[in-house]
Amino acid sequence: MSDRPPTPTPSREERWDRRMETPLAVASFLFLAAYAVRVLAHDLPEIWRDFCLALTFGSWAVFVVDYAVRLRFSGLAPWRFVRRHFLDTVVLLLPLLRPLRVVRVYERMQRRHHQPRLTLYARVMAYSGLSVALIGFAGALAVYQAEYGAPGATIRTFGDSLWWTCETLTTVGYGDVTPVTPLGRVIAVGLMTCGLALLGAVTGSFSSWLIQVFTREDEKRPPGGSPGAS
Incomplete structure (x- = not known):
């Protein structure tokens, strides 16, 4: 019989965070790529500029949905949730910081077998x-x-x-x-x-x-x- 303590069951918010790590990283890359193309490609046809704009707002929508779901799962009052997740709130409001979500995926890749590489x-x-x-x-x-x-x-x-x-x-x-x-x-x-x-x-x-x-x-x-x- 193993003496190892039972692994705690992750909460709904923790399961949601793990599930959304990769989608949020992809949304961050798409946001940065679409924004870069829209800013740098001055001669881009209008239809493609509109597509980049739609892609930018679409990636923002992913962050909004993620934030709203985690707020609901937390069971906290909005102001307490904002205080506890201040960085996520700043990332949601300031588009230029959204690419930082990529860092969380990099951290996850470094943690193989529950040990950082x-x-x-x-x-x-x-x-x-x-x-x-x-x-x-x-x-x-x-x-x-x-x-x-x-x-x-x-x-x-x-x-x-x-x-x-x-x-x-x-x-x-x-x-x-x-x-x-x-x-x-x-x-x-x-x-x-x-x-x-x-x-x-x-x-x-x-x-x-x-x-x-x-x-x-x-x-x-x-x-x-x-x-x-x-």
């Missing part, structure tokens, strides 16, 4: 790096859409937008290209905040990993074996 520090760095890439690309698209054709704009091409996004996320800020529209500046503030948070997570995790490695080396070193010891 990467160490904690490597996972933080990998997830943060993937998040920076997704947010940076989506932010570059949004800034390019807002700045393209604006009077006095210095961001004239998508390449300029990508260059400006890299400057902003890394907090370098050369100032050679800058957004001039109100929407572009609002997006810039968001990218600055995300860049500081995510890159800070990468730097902190890498520093912690180095400290851990050096600590292990010191523990393995025999007494008197440190450099400079007589």
Whole structure:
């Protein structure tokens, strides 16, 4: 007879979350792809532009349905659910953050047989790096859409937008290209905040990993074996 405790039965909300991980990731990819085509393909026929717009709103509808179902399954009051699932609420309201749902699928792929394939520090760095890439690309698209054709704009091409996004996320800020529209500046503030948070997570995790490695080396070193010891 096994002494292993019985596996707890997942709740309806947990089962729904597992079932919707892949559809939400696909919806995120479709949203980003449709948005990119609509922004970058200026000569695209109107029928295909309308199709991309429909695909964008269709992917948004998937997020709305998922949010509504999880709210119902939770049994919580709406304001309590929003407080407990604040990030999901932000992702629902801010389209540019929806590609971050891809990170959850990446995390699921790393957890094979209930054990992560990467160490904690490597996972933080990998997830943060993937998040920076997704947010940076989506932010570059949004800034390019807002700045393209604006009077006095210095961001004239998508390449300029990508260059400006890299400057902003890394907090370098050369100032050679800058957004001039109100929407572009609002997006810039968001990218600055995300860049500081995510890159800070990468730097902190890498520093912690180095400290851990050096600590292990010191523990393995025999007494008197440190450099400079007589």
